[in-house]
Amino acid sequence: MEISKRILQMQFSEIRKLIPFAEEAKKKGVKVYHLNIGQPDIKTPEEFFQAINKYKGKTLKYENSQGMSILIESFMKYYKGINIDFNKDEIYITNGASEGIQHTLMTICDYDDEILVPEPYYTNYNNIAKIAGVNIVSFNTLRKDGFHLKNKEEIVNKISNKTKAMLISNPGNPTGVVYTKEEIRMLADIAKEHNLFIIADEVYREFIYDKLNFVSFMYMKDILDRIILIDSISKRYSACGARIGMVATKNKDISKQLLKLCQSRLSVSTIDQIGAANLINVQKEYFKEVNIEYEKRRNILYDGLININGVNCKKPEGAFYIIAQLPIKNSNDFAKWMLTNFNYENKTVMITPAKGFYSSANLGVDEVRLSYCINCEDLKESIKLLNKGLEVYNKLNK
Numbered sequence: 001m002e003i004s005k006r007i008l009q010m011q012f013s014e015i016r017k018l019i020p021f022a023e024e025a026k027k028k029g030v031k032v033y034h035l036n037i038g039q040p041d042i043k044t045p046e047e048f049f050q051a052i053n054k055y056k057g058k059t060l061k062y063e064n065s066q067g068m069s070i071l072i073e074s075f076m077k078y079y080k081g082i083n084i085d086f087n088k089d090e091i092y093i094t095n096g097a098s099e100g101i102q103h104t105l106m107t108i109c110d111y112d113d114e115i116l117v118p119e120p121y122y123t124n125y126n127n128i129a130k131i132a133g134v135n136i137v138s139f140n141t142l143r144k145d146g147f148h149l150k151n152k153e154e155i156v157n158k159i160s161n162k163t164k165a166m167l168i169s170n171p172g173n174p175t176g177v178v179y180t181k182e183e184i185r186m187l188a189d190i191a192k193e194h195n196l197f198i199i200a201d202e203v204y205r206e207f208i209y210d211k212l213n214f215v216s217f218m219y220m221k222d223i224l225d226r227i228i229l230i231d232s233i234s235k236r237y238s239a240c241g242a243r244i245g246m247v248a249t250k251n252k253d254i255s256k257q258l259l260k261l262c263q264s265r266l267s268v269s270t271i272d273q274i275g276a277a278n279l280i281n282v283q284k285e286y287f288k289e290v291n292i293e294y295e296k297r298r299n300i301l302y303d304g305l306i307n308i309n310g311v312n313c314k315k316p317e318g319a320f321y322i323i324a325q326l327p328i329k330n331s332n333d334f335a336k337w338m339l340t341n342f343n344y345e346n347k348t349v350m351i352t353p354a355k356g357f358y359s360s361a362n363l364g365v366d367e368v369r370l371s372y373c374i375n376c377e378d379l380k381e382s383i384k385l386l387n388k389g390l391e392v393y394n395k396l397n398k
């Protein structure tokens with residue numbers, strides 16, 4: 001008996017693989033600060049739970065495969081508020097953005113097709129692509145440029161006759177980049193000139209700092225038929241556990257076929273859809289307050305990091321992550337050591353080695369991705385611990 005080659009080609013989560021070491025440290029009484037995962041600590045808005053508490057149904061039936069009307073309409077209303085018009089038949093509710101991306105790849109790609117992704121990228125794209133039998137081809141973006149797109153030629157050079165789409169996370173996980181209007185326009189032009197789709201993963205849309213403007217691909221009116229928009233309530237409303245996302249597209253060929261995949265998994269959780277639909281009633285003030293909090297955290301983390309000897313990073317503009325180069329040889333080894341061999345006053349920090357966010361060999365080996373989903377005081381403590389950890393580690397490894 002043999003298991004599949006497909007499953008063997010998939011990888012265990014790079015973000016979660018150090019969890020057993022963190023659990024061990026906690027068992028020994030060490031407090032672990034989590035800078036490793038994009039799980040916001042912000043409260044999910046009351047509106048979500050209020051709607052669920054009001055639910056009076058006696059039987060939890062399968063819902064419509066496309067998604068419940070109340071939820072689709074609430075997404076439509078949200079988009080109207082940011083000048084994006086979707087009709088009801090253009091939105092498909094999914095089990096998080098994750099399933100949305102997978103359904104999209106299954107719909108537009110054949111086995112062995114390629115998608116272009118700026119590197120470093122959200123590591124889970126690898127497994128989602130593998131499930132669909134699709135190959136990720138990356139083009140490099142650099143820390144020194146704040147991971148902005150500098151060179152159209154370099155992107156175009158990666159296009160082959162198998163390339164179907166570009167998959168773009170904006171704002172970026174793990175980079176924190178927020179693409180300018182010119183960059184979005186450049187990608188739109190590439191899509192037009194080379195007949196590609198754009199899978200626009202905009203799950204971090206509401207997390208933009210320094211008063212920057214967010215430019216959605218949906219504002220590029222001349223390529224609307226090429227765009228498949230991916231969204232989710234996970235980050236926007238700090239509701240990762242609800243597993244509610246969506247795919248929206250103006251391309252009728254795609255939306256028609258997407259329904260087959262939605263039907264194949266019958267439906268998405270009724271209760272979570274009911275809760276999510278009521279999030280449209282969350283006041284605008286909520287986003288303002290959350291943004292102020294994240295911007296404060298971003299500043300604390302960035303200022304703290306650049307003051308550590310030998311650390312290099314650029315100030316992220318959005319989302320809640322930063323890629324930092326540390327004065328070490330191997331961040332995998334260091335991240336593990338921080339959990340297994342180090343503590344200061346019985347405290348340590350969990351960080352994510354950045355290697356898993358790159359597909360090019362040798363890139364990211366001395367980098368980590370840090371998230372700022374913990375409160376300001378804990379962030380300050382984490383920076384202190386990271387600094388101490390680097391000092392001790394480098395003395396031991398001289």
Ligand SMILES: Cc1ncc(COP(=O)(O)O)c(C=O)c1O
Pocket residue numbers: 038095096097098099122169172173201203231232233234240243244245
């Ligand atoms: C860029 C990006 N896209 C998609 C997802 C998945 O989101 P969801 O929880 O909606 O599946 C994440 C989660 O971290 C992400 O960072």
